Amino acid sequence: xxxxxxxxxxxxxxxxxxxxxxxxxxxxxxxxxxxxxxxxxxxxxxxxxxxxxxxxxxxxxxxxxxxxxxxxxxxxxxxxxxxxxxxxxxxxxxxxxxxxxxxxxxxxxxxxxxxxxxxxxxxxxxxxxxxxxxxxxxxxxxxxxxxxxxxxxxxxxxxxxxxxxxxxxxxxxxxxxxxxxxxxxxxxxxxxxxxxxxxxxxxxxxxxxxxxxxxxxxxx
Ligand code: SF4
Numbered sequence: 001x002x003x004x005x006x007x008x009x010x011x012x013x014x015x016x017x018x019x020x021x022x023x024x025x026x027x028x029x030x031x032x033x034x035x036x037x038x039x040x041x042x043x044x045x046x047x048x049x050x051x052x053x054x055x056x057x058x059x060x061x062x063x064x065x066x067x068x069x070x071x072x073x074x075x076x077x078x079x080x081x082x083x084x085x086x087x088x089x090x091x092x093x094x095x096x097x098x099x100x101x102x103x104x105x106x107x108x109x110x111x112x113x114x115x116x117x118x119x120x121x122x123x124x125x126x127x128x129x130x131x132x133x134x135x136x137x138x139x140x141x142x143x144x145x146x147x148x149x150x151x152x153x154x155x156x157x158x159x160x161x162x163x164x165x166x167x168x169x170x171x172x173x174x175x176x177x178x179x180x181x182x183x184x185x186x187x188x189x190x191x192x193x194x195x196x197x198x199x200x201x202x203x204x205x206x207x208x209x210x211x212x213x214x215x216x217x218x219x220x
Contacts, residue, residue: 008042009100009167012139014111015047017103017151022047026057031151033160034103044099046092048110048135052084063109063118063131072109072134075122085110085134093142101147101167103154104136113140113148 013019018035021028050056059076071082105111109118113136117127132140140148147167153159 008040010042010044010098011037011101011103011147011167012044012046012096012099013103014105014108014151015045015050016105019043019045020047022050022056024049024056024058024060029105029151031154033154034151037103044096048085048088048092051092052081052088054081061109062122063116063133064121065118065128070118070131070134073122078122082134086138089135089138093138099143099146101163102139102143102149104133104139104148104150106150106152108136109133110135111150112136113150 013034016023016027017029017031018038019028023029049058049061054061054074059074061072061074061081063070064073065071069082071080072085073080073082102113104113107116109116110133112133114132115130116133116136118129118131119125120128131137136150147163149159149163154163
């Protein structure tokens with residue numbers, strides 16, 4: 001079990017994934033993979049919405065498109081939280097001295113790093129597109145070469161394997177033969193490029209030779 005034989009990697013995790021009932025509705029998400037990973041990692045848990053002063057429970061926030069800009073707003077109060085979220089995010093990410101990866105809450109307008117709905121305005125209506133949350137997007141921009149995933153995508157076995165593989169490579173401070181290909185492959189999976197994913201360059205040797213552990217609970 002490689003993850004237990006070496007110093008523990010440090011992972012930033014959205015606090016509502018099993019650490020604190022800090023969701024807008026006072027709830028918490030239970031995730032089997034994160035629960036299994038916990039003993040093997042050092043955790044930095046964070047809830048950006050609570051950090052910028054929103055309470056628990058709180059009215060939901062959403063991303064709206066305003067001109068060329070995406071804003072984080074709270075429709076019920078009319079508050080524009082964009083600046084405070086961006087301020088907190090850059091301060092928080094700048095203080096991270098040693099971090100090996102991130103597990104973020106999917107679809108959250110704050111933590112999600114992909115597949116987050118955005119709207120034309122605060123009024124009720126259908127989403128007009130998908131983007132990254134303000135916190136999650138900044139994580140991807142600053143730490144995109146690390147293991148960055150969300151708990152929803154990590155239910156997929158192959159995504160989970162790549163997450164662990166990249167985490168392992170960075171954690172051990174080495175550059176394994178497969179490191180560059182692994183990073184490229186994780187981006188291909190992240191951005192759903194089927195054509196590139198099928199290229200043999202990204203499978204230079206049999207999968208069973210990869211130093212991976214399947215710590216996930218279910219194969220999806
Ligand atoms: S998704 Fe992020 S901002 Fe929302 S409750 Fe979870 S940790 Fe907090």
